[in-house]
Amino acid sequence: MQIVIAEDSVLLRAGLTGLLADAGHDVVAAVGDADALIEVVERHRPDLCVTDVRMPPTHTDDGLRAARxxxxxxxxxxxxxxxxxxxxxxxxxxxxxxxxxxxxxLKDRIADVADFVAAVDRVGSGGTALDPEVVSQLLARSRRRDPLERLSPREREVLGLMAEGRTNTAIARQLVVSDGAVEKHISNIFTKLDLPPTDGDHRRVLAVLRWLEGLEP
Incomplete structure (x- = not known):
């Protein structure tokens, strides 16, 4: 497999080059910045590009932007x-x-040579390799998302009209849709906002409270 490496740490770049060469891969280029990465990929058209996220020239997301x-x-x-x-x-x-x-x-994963080489082989062959910690944090982030983001534009519009105190009939008239369509939108809103039917709570009020909370700066 032909591979290019982009890593601004000279020692890590040399270490990756040697590790992958020992695993039988052909490292056709190893560079230290994002601009050079684009150039060598254009020149060699490798099977795989291994790149750091933060690299020169800005040391922010240059490696990621080059990857994209x-x-x-x-x-x-x-x-x-x-x-x-x-x-x-x-x-x-x-x-x-x-x-x-x-x-x-994560770079710590490179310490486990067998796992790292297996990930290189998998990605170079068209597969996917995600660090378990990456998966865990992205799942946690998704759970932290504002539940209002789950709503479609139409559902947000319906909820906004609910917050104004409109009845289903009034909402249907405002949006020029049927009462049944409004009922379906409201049902979807309750589901997406995790508001199951209960004896003690008024879901319509709770949904409006979620809407108002989302409007706070």
Whole structure:
């Protein structure tokens, strides 16, 4: 497998090169910044690109942005991103696209040579390799999301009218839809806001309270 490496730490770059060469892979280029990464991928069209997230020139998300550009221009090139720790926003951005031939590992995982080489082989062959810690934190993040984000634009519109004190009939008239359509939207709102039917709670009021909480700065 032909591989290019992008890592600004000279020692780690050399270590990765030697490790992958010992595993039988052909490291065709090893560079220290995001701009050089784009150049060598264009020149060699490797099977896999192994890149750090934070690299020159800005030491922020340069490696990730280069990886996304590579995915757009050469989708056949596998991408294995390495990071010092889980950067939720960057991981989410990367994984929002097709995960074929895509991996995101913490650098600590490199210490387990067998696991790392297996991840390289898997991603280079079109598979996926996600660090368990990455998966755990992204799942935790999804649970922290504002439940109002689950609503469709129409459902948010219906909930807004509910918050104004409109009846189902009034909402239907405002949106020029049937009463049945409004009832379906409201049912979906209750489900998405985790408001199951109970004897003691008024779900319509609770839904409106969620809406008002979401409007707070």
């Amino acid at each position: 550009q590579i995915r757009e221009r050469w989708p056949e090139v596998g991408i294995l991103v390495l990071s010092q720790y889980v950067e939720e926003r960057y991981a989410t951005e990367l994984l929002a696209t097709d995960t074929t031939g895509l991996g995101y590992l």
